[in-house]
Amino acid sequence: MWSPFGSVFVKPKEYMEMISSLKPNLWASLADEVPAWVSEKRNKTSVDRTLHWLDDCLALDPAGGANILGAIVGGSSIEERKRCATKVAMQNVSGFWIGGFGLGESMEERPALLNSVMDSLPEKKLRQISGLSLPEEVLQGVAAGIDLFESTYIYHLTLGGFALTFPLDIVERDIMHSQLSDTGSDCTKINLRATIYRKDTTPIVENCSCFTCQNHTRAYINHLLNVHEMLAQILLEIHNTHHYLAFFHSIREAIKGGKFDLFHRRFIDGRRAHVTSAVPCS
Incomplete structure (x- = not known):
């Protein structure tokens, strides 16, 4: 992560200590987001990193995942999106934070990517997304089953x-x-x-x-x-x-x-x- 003194390497234990000090009602695990045009190998690496980080955070979380939104990535790959969503859905998290959208994928290919994630998630848990903010994108997300949108659109x-x-x-x-x-x-x-x-x-x-x-x-x-x-x-x-x-x-x-x-x-x-x-x- 970046600080006023430059880049700082933060381990899961240190990260969880910072989260605990803030005492949030809900927070999302970190994700390695990549644009749609990266290689298949880089995309797979981003999914692996995101899953490993969530595993480490859950192991250190005294609340046992009660306040965590598990991050889901996968770029423009339906297979990687589905793999990531399936594994995160198996974890004891309170909901899901879906990232990696709005990074180069087209409006036409987005529904298939969204559906590959939604089909793997339980219906009763919160689904938050980052990267969709235009009105037509919001409607596309709602149609797919998104509950909450994270956006800087108005700003x-x-x-x-x-x-x-x-x-x-x-x-x-x-x-x-x-x-x-x-x-x-x-x-x-x-x-x-x-x-x-x-x-x-x-x-x-x-x-x-x-x-x-x-x-x-x-x-x-x-x-x-x-x-x-x-x-x-x-x-x-x-x-x-x-x-x-x-x-x-x-x-x-x-x-x-x-x-x-x-x-x-x-x-x-x-x-x-x-x-x-x-x-x-x-």
């Missing part, structure tokens, strides 16, 4: 001056004929640094109940961004966090109502409609 979105604007009432509206596109938009977010918003006196999203939308306009945030005022990031993060959490609420409601597949399909159809439309984006 990086806000840092870039972007605001989430995609509709949340997807099941109720006709997504193909709704007003989804906006100048400087990709159908999910808008770039509030764009000149077009300099005189836009509307809120980021109409009828949004967040503090930012209730009190400020796109034009004001555009001004703050362009003069490099710190308040811009604060107001943007308030809205983006509110919108992203509302997105997850909509997903839960769709699941409760048995309409998740419709929700998922309409969201993706809306994205495709935007990509194939003739409306230019800046």
Whole structure:
């Protein structure tokens, strides 16, 4: 691991002492994550290292694994993903932390990789994933059976001056004929640094109940961004966090109502409609 004094070699015993001192309710074992393009040999090594580290941590854990999320990796290999998931599922852990996604695999090959992991895990234990954060990726993960997402999406979105604007009432509206596109938009977010918003006196999203939308306009945030005022990031993060959490609420409601597949399909159809439309984006 890296410290203020450079790299430091930490053994499982020292690592478990640090974890114990923090007294977390839940924590994930470390994983050797690798990108999708590594060799088969390197991928296998990453799985072996991840499994050995979990074994060592469990042997030293006084709680016997009651608070541990076992790490699962495997890169772009279905076989290695399945091998890792199967072995971790046999351990006495409280749930699973699934890593190695968002590191080069395509959207098309991801479902098979996710399913190879999910099919090997017990249904009643928590499943957390890292690396999936875009709305369409989240929906892909939920469809596969993911419970919890670890993401820095909102932070990086806000840092870039972007605001989430995609509709949340997807099941109720006709997504193909709704007003989804906006100048400087990709159908999910808008770039509030764009000149077009300099005189836009509307809120980021109409009828949004967040503090930012209730009190400020796109034009004001555009001004703050362009003069490099710190308040811009604060107001943007308030809205983006509110919108992203509302997105997850909509997903839960769709699941409760048995309409998740419709929700998922309409969201993706809306994205495709935007990509194939003739409306230019800046």
